[in-house]
Amino acid sequence: MTVLESRQGLEIHHVGKVFSQPGRPDFRALDDVSIRIRPNEFFTLLGPSGCGKTTLLRMIAGFEHPSEGEIRLDGADISVKAPYERPVNTVFQSYALFPHLTVEDNISFGLEMLRRPKASIDETVTRMLALVRMTEMRNRKIQQISGGQQQRVALARALAPHPKLLLLDEPLSALDLKLRKEMQIELKRLQHETGITFIFVTHDQEEALTMSDRIAVMSAGRVQQIGSPRDIYDRPANRFAASFIGETNFVTVKLLTVSATSGELELPGGTVIHAGVPDGVKFSPGKATIVVRPEHAELVGAGAGNLAGTVTNIVYFGTDTHYHLRLKDESSFIVRRQNRHGLSFGPAIGDEVGVLIGEGVAQLVED
Amino acid sequence: MSDTASVSLALREKAERRRSRLLTLPAVLVITIFGILPLLVIVAFSFMSPGAYGGVEPPFTLEAYVSFLFSRDIFDDTLTFTPDYVLIYLRSLTFALGTTFVCLLLGFPTAYFMVTRPVESRKWWLLLVTIPFWSNLLIRTYAIMFIIRDEGLINNTLIGMGLINQPIVMLYTNFSIVLGLFYSFLPFMVLPLYSSLEKLDFRLVEAGYDLYATRSRVLWRIIVPMAKPGIVAGCLLVFIPTIGAYVTPLILGGGTHLMVGDLIAQQFGSSRNWPLGAAQAIILMAGVLVALFFYVRTTSEAKLHG
Numbered sequence: 170m171t172v173l174e175s176r177q178g179l180e181i182h183h184v185g186k187v188f189s190q191p192g193r194p195d196f197r198a199l200d201d202v203s204i205r206i207r208p209n210e211f212f213t214l215l216g217p218s219g220c221g222k223t224t225l226l227r228m229i230a231g232f233e234h235p236s237e238g239e240i241r242l243d244g245a246d247i248s249v250k251a252p253y254e255r256p257v258n259t260v261f262q263s264y265a266l267f268p269h270l271t272v273e274d275n276i277s278f279g280l281e282m283l284r285r286p287k288a289s290i291d292e293t294v295t296r297m298l299a300l301v302r303m304t305e306m307r308n309r310k311i312q313q314i315s316g317g318q319q320q321r322v323a324l325a326r327a328l329a330p331h332p333k334l335l336l337l338d339e340p341l342s343a344l345d346l347k348l349r350k351e352m353q354i355e356l357k358r359l360q361h362e363t364g365i366t367f368i369f370v371t372h373d374q375e376e377a378l379t380m381s382d383r384i385a386v387m388s389a390g391r392v393q394q395i396g397s398p399r400d401i402y403d404r405p406a407n408r409f410a411a412s413f414i415g416e417t418n419f420v421t422v423k424l425l426t427v428s429a430t431s432g433e434l435e436l437p438g439g440t441v442i443h444a445g446v447p448d449g450v451k452f453s454p455g456k457a458t459i460v461v462r463p464e465h466a467e468l469v470g471a472g473a474g475n476l477a478g479t480v481t482n483i484v485y486f487g488t489d490t491h492y493h494l495r496l497k498d499e500s501s502f503i504v505r506r507q508n509r510h511g512l513s514f515g516p517a518i519g520d521e522v523g524v525l526i527g528e529g530v531a532q533l534v535e536d
Numbered sequence: 537m538s539d540t541a542s543v544s545l546a547l548r549e550k551a552e553r554r555r556s557r558l559l560t561l562p563a564v565l566v567i568t569i570f571g572i573l574p575l576l577v578i579v580a581f582s583f584m585s586p587g588a589y590g591g592v593e594p595p596f597t598l599e600a601y602v603s604f605l606f607s608r609d610i611f612d613d614t615l616t617f618t619p620d621y622v623l624i625y626l627r628s629l630t631f632a633l634g635t636t637f638v639c640l641l642l643g644f645p646t647a648y649f650m651v652t653r654p655v656e657s658r659k660w661w662l663l664l665v666t667i668p669f670w671s672n673l674l675i676r677t678y679a680i681m682f683i684i685r686d687e688g689l690i691n692n693t694l695i696g697m698g699l700i701n702q703p704i705v706m707l708y709t710n711f712s713i714v715l716g717l718f719y720s721f722l723p724f725m726v727l728p729l730y731s732s733l734e735k736l737d738f739r740l741v742e743a744g745y746d747l748y749a750t751r752s753r754v755l756w757r758i759i760v761p762m763a764k765p766g767i768v769a770g771c772l773l774v775f776i777p778t779i780g781a782y783v784t785p786l787i788l789g790g791g792t793h794l795m796v797g798d799l800i801a802q803q804f805g806s807s808r809n810w811p812l813g814a815a816q817a818i819i820l821m822a823g824v825l826v827a828l829f830f831y832v833r834t835t836s837e838a839k840l841h842g
């Protein structure tokens with residue numbers, strides 16, 4: 170096997186999971202999930218609570234087995250291997266640190282189970298403690314350190330065996346905002362320094378956008394879209410992906426002609442513009458939906474632009490201001506404007522305004 | 537704070553303390569009447585001389601404790617070390633340790649099985665485990681006797697099926713004693729194990745598997761250390777009553793194996809040597825207290841660690 174072949178990363182191949190419980194109907198938690206995660210990637214599973222993120226992660230870790238499909242790690246099928254036979258480690262949401270052991274003994278646990286020599290274990294533990302900046306806490310009991318410190322120990326414990334994959338199930342959700350921001354940066358640094366593939370689970374879209382190389386957006390047990398944060402934000406594949414990530418406007422339009430990359434459409438006011446088409450999605454002329462991000466639309470005077478509406482609310486955010494509009498067809502539309510000095514045009518509530526949707530701003534989405 | 541305020545606060549605190557002392561009174565009374573007084577009586581008895589027809593009489597003497605270890609020559613009063621009683625204690629100790637071990641060996645998987653059942657069905661398993669408590673110890677012991685004796689259920693069945701010609705002798709053996717003690721005291725092992733295993737966070741078990749620990753290593757490195765308080769409590773709850781057990785060894789041992797319980801009963805009965813019986817009871821209790829001391833030490837250590 171060549172080096173290239175042995176570094177294929179993780180392949181989740183048409184995986185499904187059905188939970189059967191006595192006395193209750195079967196429950197399908199995952200449906201035909203296919204994801205390919207590259208080596209060294211910071212990959213995020215993003216989706217609302219209950220969409221199956223934890224279930225997928227537990228199958229990669231080996232705590233659950235797929236009902237259908239296959240999970241391959243560097244080419245080898247690991248679907249039915251026990252957790253202790255997989256070069257995969259997990260940072261649990263609850264941390265799951267061993268309360269009867271010290272910080273040091275927690276970190277060395279995996280290495281001892283792998284029967285590494287004593288000297289190498291000591292060396293690795295020292296290195297891990299330094300990596301997560303916990304050197305002084307080496308001999309503390311788990312109850313004697315704070316939540317944020319426990320988080321670091323959990324990371325060190327999972328990184329110590331240098332797994333091929335590190336799985337992180339909403340690891341930051343228990344931390345307060347400030348600590349969470351710190352740990353986001355910290356996690357990126359750790360991933361960079363260790364070169365380990367991170368599979369990160371979150372329901373926080375902002376966290377996903379700022380940290381990930383690529384994101385899989387999930388909903389109701391299915392993958393909705395896979396792509397870089399930019400792809401997903403700028404070119405959402407469907408209504409779910411568009412609305413789950415960031416704020417967005419949906420406008421119902423009439424699609425006139427469409428190719429694989431671009432569509433020509435008529436806006437509610439009658440003007441014709443072009444919109445992008447997400448990869449691999451087929452559209453046909455007729456009624457369609459486009460998304461326009463609030464910061465991509467521009468507020469102009471009444472009669473100008475290509476949409477017309479009335480200002481219903483203005484919300485000031487410091488760095489920018491949100492203008493809530495009601496369009497002629499009674500749908501709502503939000504425009505976000507950065508607060509710069511010398512902005513001359515400032516409509517008030519009740520004013521008639523125009524909205525300019527520039528070329529290449531609108532995106533067609535699947536409903 | 538003004539002086540009057542601090543005075544009234546002090547008064548209130550005093551009243552509070554008086555009231556809480558009053559509330560502890562029932563407990564103190566129960567412990568005194570049923571615990572401390574009988575104990576003092578036994579201690580007093582052990583330092584007196586035997587009455588001719590049972591009971592005790594003055595003078596105060598250490599004779600009972602001396603005769604526990606030595607026999608006195610009736611002609612010249614010289615003492616010779618006689619290990620008879622010590623051997624009986626050692627036999628009881630062996631049986632108690634054996635029973636405790638068997639209870640732990642079978643009780644642990646039982647308790648583990650119970651806590652891994654769905655929450656709704658656990659109460660039924662608990663009920664099943666406590667069923668032996670529902671009938672009298674004597675009846676239960678006789679029931680075992682009827683099952684394992686030479687013409688008992690097991691032997692008759694095996695002979696009836698033609699598997700054996702001669703009955704397997706089980707009654708009045710070490711086996712029957714341990715079996716009886718095991719059966720009587722298993723719930724005392726299972727219940728504390730159950731309660732400590734129920735508190736076990738199974739996510740820690742998963743973390744163990746995730747960190748390359750196989751099943752047996754997860755058991756030894758994670759489950760057992762976390763269940764330690766339950767293991768220690770269960771072992772003591774089985775060990776303490778079995779070392780002084782009376783009925784079970786008597787019936788299932790058939791009097792062939794003299795145990796501490798029988799020995800003490802003998803002193804108060806046929807031997808009419810109450811001081812010796814009392815001394816033997818005190819010595820047994822002292823041994824148990826030493827065990828308790830170790831229990832307290834290990835659990836408080838476990839609390840520090842865990």
Ligand SMILES: Nc1ncnc2c1ncn2[C@@H]1O[C@H](COP(=O)(O)OP(=O)(O)O)[C@@H](O)[C@H]1O
Pocket residue numbers: 188190196198216217218219220221222223224225
């Ligand atoms: N062991 C199980 N038995 C039955 N249903 C389960 C089990 N585990 C998870 N589920 C269900 O599967 C769905 C997905 O759960 P989960 O993967 O935990 O979602 P997420 O992590 O995205 O919040 C939920 O509806 C949950 O109730």
Ligand SMILES: [Mg+2]
Pocket residue numbers: 219222223224338
């Ligand atoms: Mg989850």
